[in-house]
């Protein structure tokens with residue numbers, strides 16, 4: 001299979017402490033690959049290790065090219081888009097200003113993000129990002145990553161803390177986005193995983209403990225319970 005990203009024996013440290021122990025997985029060139037696991041097992045740290053945001057060892061390749069020795073800004077320039085868990089918008093700047101600061105290419109995908117998020121990217125373009133709701137801020141954060149032609153997008157818990165209706169909106173946007181770029185999605189919401197992910201990578205205590213088709217895992221509530229410690233039934 002054609003892989004856009006391969007992660008091999010990745011380890012990551014924060015303040016000298018090993019938080020990612022030994023993570024290996026591959027990301028196909030299309031669709032959504034979900035990274036799952038209980039709280040605190042190292043999902044966010046795995047994403048940050050790939051991006052070089054924390055001290056890391058191991059091998060990471062983007063379309064066959066080693067990127068594990070590069071600084072974060074180079075990795076992003078090569079086309080690894082990042083939507084961080086805490087959104088990290090410039091709260092005092094408008095939506096339009098947040099978007100224009102993110103542009104890295106001559107022909108940004110402005111029409112695409114305006115179509116995907118008309119409320120925030122058109123109607124609220126002149127509103128300060130810090131005055132938007134959590135869901136709206138999440139959409140700006142996604143738009144900021146989608147405005148460039150990335151090779152892959154790393155999206156960390158985009159639905160965390162959002163109301164169910166907004167979760168559905170974010171999921172629809174991510175599905176649209178995944179038709180244009182492969183996505184690695186850290187997500188706890190099984191309904192979102194069910195709606196979006198083709199494959200899952202489950203992490204426990206800094207290591208990969210399961211990989212496979214999302215459907216196979218979601219159809220096995222006992223295994224979901226065992227791996228994630230949550231009830232395996234996906235609510236209707």
Ligand SMILES: Nc1ncnc2c1ncn2[C@@H]1O[C@H](COP(=O)(O)OP(=O)(O)OP(=O)(O)O)[C@@H](O)[C@H]1O
Nearest residue numbers: 014015017019037038039040041042043044045046
């Ligand atoms: N800045 C930090 N300083 C010290 N320890 C940290 C820091 N950030 C994370 N950790 C620790 O690293 C481990 C992995 O955290 P990480 O955020 O990667 O887990 P996670 O699986 O993404 O969790 P969650 O689902 O709760 O977001 C945890 O034990 C956490 O306490």
